Structures are given as structure tokens and as C-alpha cells.
Amino acid sequence: MLVDYIPVGIMIVFGVAFGLFMMKASEWFGPKNPNEIKQSIYESGMEPIRSARERMSIKYYMVAMLFIIFDIEVVFMYPWAVNFRQLGMFGLIEMFIFVAILMAGFVYVWKKGALKWD
Amino acid sequence: MNFEVVFFFSIAALAIVSAILMITQRNPIKSVIFLIVNFFCIALIYLILHAQFIAIIQILVYAGAIMVLFLFIIMLLNLGDESALTEKIGYKKTIAYVLSAVLLLEIVIGLSLPWTVAASRIHPNANEIGTVEAIGKSLFIDYLLPFEVISMLLLAAIVGVIVLAKKKFQ
Amino acid sequence: MEIIITIIKIIVVLGVMLGCVAYIVLLERRLSAGIQNRIGPNRVGWQGLLQPIADVMKLVFKEDIVPTKANRFIHDLAPIISIGVAMTTFAVIPFGDRINLFGYDIKLQIADVNIGILYILALTSLGVYGLTLSGWSSNSKYPLLGGIRSSAQMISYELSMGLSIIGVIMIAGSLELDTIVEAQAGWRWNIILQPIGFITFVVAAFAETNRLPFDLPEAEPELVAGYHTEYSGMKFALFYLSEYANMFVASAIITTLFLGGWQVPFVHSLGLPDFWVSVIQVFGFLFKIILIVAFFIIIRWTIPRFRYDQLMNLGWKFMLPIAILNLLITGLIILLI
Numbered sequence: 043m044l045v046d047y048i049p050v051g052i053m054i055v056f057g058v059a060f061g062l063f064m065m066k067a068s069e070w071f072g073p074k075n076p077n078e079i080k081q082s083i084y085e086s087g088m089e090p091i092r093s094a095r096e097r098m099s100i101k102y103y104m105v106a107m108l109f110i111i112f113d114i115e116v117v118f119m120y121p122w123a124v125n126f127r128q129l130g131m132f133g134l135i136e137m138f139i140f141v142a143i144l145m146a147g148f149v150y151v152w153k154k155g156a157l158k159w160d
Numbered sequence: 161m162n163f164e165v166v167f168f169f170s171i172a173a174l175a176i177v178s179a180i181l182m183i184t185q186r187n188p189i190k191s192v193i194f195l196i197v198n199f200f201c202i203a204l205i206y207l208i209l210h211a212q213f214i215a216i217i218q219i220l221v222y223a224g225a226i227m228v229l230f231l232f233i234i235m236l237l238n239l240g241d242e243s244a245l246t247e248k249i250g251y252k253k254t255i256a257y258v259l260s261a262v263l264l265l266e267i268v269i270g271l272s273l274p275w276t277v278a279a280s281r282i283h284p285n286a287n288e289i290g291t292v293e294a295i296g297k298s299l300f301i302d303y304l305l306p307f308e309v310i311s312m313l314l315l316a317a318i319v320g321v322i323v324l325a326k327k328k329f330q
Numbered sequence: 331m332e333i334i335i336t337i338i339k340i341i342v343v344l345g346v347m348l349g350c351v352a353y354i355v356l357l358e359r360r361l362s363a364g365i366q367n368r369i370g371p372n373r374v375g376w377q378g379l380l381q382p383i384a385d386v387m388k389l390v391f392k393e394d395i396v397p398t399k400a401n402r403f404i405h406d407l408a409p410i411i412s413i414g415v416a417m418t419t420f421a422v423i424p425f426g427d428r429i430n431l432f433g434y435d436i437k438l439q440i441a442d443v444n445i446g447i448l449y450i451l452a453l454t455s456l457g458v459y460g461l462t463l464s465g466w467s468s469n470s471k472y473p474l475l476g477g478i479r480s481s482a483q484m485i486s487y488e489l490s491m492g493l494s495i496i497g498v499i500m501i502a503g504s505l506e507l508d509t510i511v512e513a514q515a516g517w518r519w520n521i522i523l524q525p526i527g528f529i530t531f532v533v534a535a536f537a538e539t540n541r542l543p544f545d546l547p548e549a550e551p552e553l554v555a556g557y558h559t560e561y562s563g564m565k566f567a568l569f570y571l572s573e574y575a576n577m578f579v580a581s582a583i584i585t586t587l588f589l590g591g592w593q594v595p596f597v598h599s600l601g602l603p604d605f606w607v608s609v610i611q612v613f614g615f616l617f618k619i620i621l622i623v624a625f626f627i628i629i630r631w632t633i634p635r636f637r638y639d640q641l642m643n644l645g646w647k648f649m650l651p652i653a654i655l656n657l658l659i660t661g662l663i664i665l666l667i
Binding site (some may be wrong): 046047048049050052053054056057058060061062064065067069071072073074075076078080081082083084085086089090095096098101105106109111112113116119120123124125126127129130134137138141145148152157158159 | 333336337339340341344388390391392393394395396397398399400406409410411412413414415416417418421431440441442443444447448449468469470471472473476478481482485486489492493496497499500503504505554559560562563564565567568584637639642643646647650651654657658661662664665
């Protein structure tokens with residue numbers, strides 16, 4: 043069983059090695075004459091003002107948290123979909139109840155305005 | 161020593177090293193990266209145990225979803241200067257050390273008991289049990305009620321998210 | 331022996347993929363030029379065919395600039411994550427049937443695993459880190475905005491992506507991509523059986539690859555270049571390459587799931603020997619991929635960029651309910667037939 047995954051492992055090693063090599067290529071072959079202005083961050087040609095690490099809108103956290111919850115919901119659907127034909131109508135009703143409860147939550151989120159971006 | 165044993169011990173060692181690195185990093189983003197490495201090691205250990213589905217879910221949900229939230233929070237909380245985060249040794253840290261020591265002792269005792277060896281022997285049908293098909297069958301037939309209860313749990317989590325962030329968007 | 335064959339397969343696949351990606355860049359430039367009534371790069375070699383090589387040479391000899399304020403370790407790590415994810419996703423995609431070469435019976439798929447589709451989804455979800463970390467590590471405003479936007483966008487569309495696949499899994503009854511392709515033999519392609527699933531998947535694929543109309547992470551009028559503003563030389567090239575590699579892989583996944591994969595209709599009625607049938611199938615697969623890539627490029631110059639609130643609304647309020655409805659209806663239809 044583990045043997046099935048060896049090619050995946052080799053592939054990952056190749057992919058990462060390619061990335062590493064390409065990243066280093068610029069360091070090896072490219073010129074190196076850094077100066078202060080070149081290495082400063084880009085801000086439309088102005089002197090950078092304040093730190094870049096500002097606080098962000100809470101919307102982004104909301105999206106991330108809701109994503110986790112719905113992602114878990116989707117994860118439960120994979121084993122269900124694989125066995126769908128064996129489970130038959132019983133399975134469909136089962137999943138319908140599961141989805142209906144979560145959709146109630148989804149409607150709640152929607153009505154509360156958490157999905158509203160402006 | 162066969163391949164699987166060698167593989168297990170190298171992955172286990174990597175898991176421990178990445179866990180230690182995660183704790184000792186000053187920069188919280190680097191901690192997140194080492195925690196992701198740690199999750200990968202755990203996924204590989206699941207794979208050694210023939211639990212393919214759980215292994216990929218470990219990556220999909222933990223490394224792919226939950227850690228994104230961690231990253232968001234660390235990135236956006238404006239931690240600014242990382243050195244400001246250094247903790248002082250207080251009673252919290254002392255308690256944490258004591259608890260960790262107790263846990264370690266527990267693991268050592270647990271592993272040395274004779275019955276754990278018998279229990280850890282691999283199931284003869286391990287290869288079939290770990291597949292998605294087998295998990296689906298037991299989840300949707302034998303464990304029907306727990307499955308439906310999970311939806312209630314997730315619903316509670318959705319409501320929790322809204323309540324946590326409510327003041328901000330109204 | 332088995333392992334040597336595997337390594338050869340991987341090298342060939344990655345080589346073909348990189349070659350294709352290099353020429354997709356050229357294709358995009360020529361096609362865009364055509365759409366905008368320009369000529370596009372046509373000086374380097376015949377019809378500009380050596381242009382990709384010239385571009386790579388130029389980028390290799392560029393200076394690697396890292397801002398002093400940036401976090402060096404993460405700044406270096408981000409492009410590696412991006413390209414690594416883009417290149418390794420192909421591992422589970424079957425690109426042909428079995429082929430008999432030099433006396434060896436070779437399966438034209440790198441890894442045939444039980445959880446094929448989930449492997450693709452897991453890697454897609456890891457792709458978020460490349461963009462987010464590059465945005466954060468630069469310690470600059472535009473990249474940070476681009477990185478945050480991209481991660482929120484990608485996780486939102488991952489949901490509809492995962493949901494729209496479920497209909498396909500229900501029809502094939504397996505997560506193995508091989509089985510899914512075989513279930514689509516003849517003309518039983520999933521695009522016909524799952525039209526709504528196909529549309530939601532393609533839209534989600536556009537969002538996941540950050541292509542127009544969803545290229546908010548690098549929207550040049552507002553964010554300069556988005557998450558890779560502070561990158562130069564080969565590190566920038568890696569982001570560029572991974573964007574096109576992602577497009578190639580996304581097209582391959584769309585082909586595998588909805589367009590019959592390597593299946594070429596009527597190829598068996600031609601009476602060719604097995605070897606040539608397999609070869610035709612591999613090229614048929616490649617041909618389908620290139621068609622979808624061309625579709626990606628044409629869409630880029632057809633539909634204007636979405637606004638961020640429109641993007642999020644589309645993802646959460648439209649795609650998600652539609653995808654869930656689709657899979658319940660699919661279930662009902664399967665049971666009634």
C-alpha cells in the first residue's frame with residue numbers, strides 16, 4: 043500500500059528540487075550590486091510610510107473560519123459519494139438532513155450579513 | 161529492520177524535530193511553517209498505518225484549511241516587532257512544564273505496559289479498512305447518528321463564528 | 331526496475347509539462363496580440379518560437395533583489411511552495427492507457443492511488459501558502475494586500491471546487507482518477523452528465539489559478555503586481571511559471587474529470603495496433619488540454635476583472651448553493667434511473 047505512494051514522494055522531491063535550483067540560479071548567475079534604494083520596498087516611488095503590517099478587516103477571518111466549517115462538511119461528502127450507489131435512497135435522505143442543517147447555518151450567516159463585502 | 165520500520169523512525173524523528181522547532185521559533189510565521197511540516201509527518205504516519213483517507217484529510221483540513229486561519233490571524237494581528245512577544249517565566253510556564261513532564265511519563269508508562277504491544281499489532285484487513293469505501297460504509301451505516309450529530313456541531317460552530325465577530329460588522 | 335520506470339516517467343512528464351508551459355506563455359502572448367490587433371513576439375526564431383528560451387535566459391541573468399525589510403527565509407520559501415505544488419499535482423493524473431514499450435507494460439500514470447481526487451484538492455489547498463507567504467514576507471503594502479486577497483479568494487472557491495467534483499465521484503463511484511476516466515468511455519463524458527458541475531468547476535478553476543476575470547491578487551491597476559511585487563529574477567519567474575503550470579494542470583484536471591480524460595472516441599474502430607492506439611490517446615489528452623488552455627486565454631481578453639465584493643458574492647452566495655443543489659439533484663437522478 044505504502045508502495046503506491048512512492049512515486050508521489052519522488053515527484054514531490056523533483057518538484058521541490060526544481061524550485062530550489064531555479065531559485066538559486068539567479069543568485070549564481072545574476073549580478074550582485076545592491077544599494078539601499080534598490081532594496082527598499084516599492085511604494086509608487088515614494089518613501090515608504092509606516093509599517094506594511096497593518097491590521098486587516100475582520101471579514102478575512104470570517105471567511106477563513108467559515109471556510110473551515112464548510113470544508114469539513116465537504117470532506118464528509120467524499121466517502122458518501124463513493125458509496126452512493128450502495129447506500130441508495132437511504133443515503134440520499136441521510137445526506138439531505140446533514141446538508142439541510144448546515145444550510146440553515148448558511149442562511150443564518152447570510153442573513154446576518156457576514157457574507158456582505160463593501 | 162525492514163523499509164517500513166526505517167521509514168517510520170525517520171518520519172517520527174522529523175515530526176519531533178519540527179515540533180520542537182515550532183515551539184522555539186521567535187517568528188510566529190515560521191512556527192506556522194514548522195507546524196505544517198509536523199502535520200505532514202503525521203499524515204505520513206497515518207499512511208504507514210494504511211489509513212489513506214485519514215492521511216489525506218490530515219493534509220486537506222489541518223494543513224490546508226486550519227493553518228490558513230492561523231496564518232491569517234498571525235499575519236493580520238499586527239504583531240509588528242517579533243521581539244515584543246518574549247514571555248516572562250511566570251506561574252503559567254511552570255505549570256506547563258509540570259504538565260508536559262506528567263504527559264511524557266504517562267506515554268512512557270503506557271508504552272511499556274504489555275497489553276499495548278498486542279493492541280498495536282496491525283489489523284489483518286488494515287489495507288481495506290483505511291480506504292474511503294470502508295470508511296464511508298461504516299460512517300453512513302453503523303455510525304449514522306454520530307454523523308448527523310456532527311452537523312449540529314458544525315452548526316454551533318457557524319453560530320459561534322457570527323457571535324464572535326458580530327460587533328464588527330453591524 | 332519498477333522504480334527506474336517510475337523515475338523515467340516522472341522526468342518525461344515534468345519535461346513535457348515544462349515545455350508545454352513555456353509555449354503556453356508564447357501562445358498567450360501571440361493570442362492576446364491577435365485579439366488586440368497587434369503582432370506579438372515574432373522575431374526570435376520562426377514566428378517567435380525561441381522566445382521562451384530567450385525569456386528564461388534573460389531572467390536567469392537578472393539580479394535577485396530582496397528588500398532589506400523582507401524576511402529572507404520566507405521570501406525564498408514562497409516561490410518554492412508555489413512551483414512545487416504546481417508541478418507535483420500532476421502525479422495522480424492518468425495521461426493514457428497502458429502502453430507496451432521495449433517489452434515493458436507501462437501504465438501511463440505516475441501514481442495510481444486510492445484517493446486521487448483528494449490528493450489534487452489537498453495540493454490545491456496548499457497552493458494558498460505560496461501566495462500568502464510571499465505577500466507577507468515582502469513586508470510591503472501591495473504584496474500584503476495581494477496575498478490576503480488571494481488566500482481569501484482561493485479558500486472561498488475551493489469549497490465550490492470540492493463540491494462540484496462530488497457529482498463526478500457519485501457517477502464513477504470512486505476517487506481514483508483512472509476509474510473516473512474509464513467510466514467516461516465512448517461519449518459518456520461527464521460534461522454531458524454533469525453540465526452544472528462542469529461550469530462551477532471551470533469557474534472555480536479560474537479563481538484557483540488566479541486568472542482573469544479573477545486575478546484580484548495581482549490586479550495591476552490597484553496593486554501594482556500584487557503578491558510578487560517585490561520579487562525579481564528567477565524567483566519572479568518561478569511565480570510566473572507556476573501560474574502557467576497551474577493553468578496547465580487545471581486544464582488537465584478538467585479534461586480528466588469532465589472531458590473523458592485520455593479517451594478518444596472511435597479510436598478503437600480504426601483497427602490500429604494497441605501501441606498506436608495508446609499513442610493517439612496520449613496526444614488526444616494533450617490536445618484537449620491545449621484547447622482548454624486556449625479557452626483560458628480567450629476568456630482573459632473577453633471578460634473584465636470582477637470587483638472584490640462581486641468575486642466573494644459569486645463564490646459564496648451563488649456557486650456554493652448551486653453546487654450543493656447540483657449534487658442533491660444528481661443523487662436523485664441516479665437513484666431514479
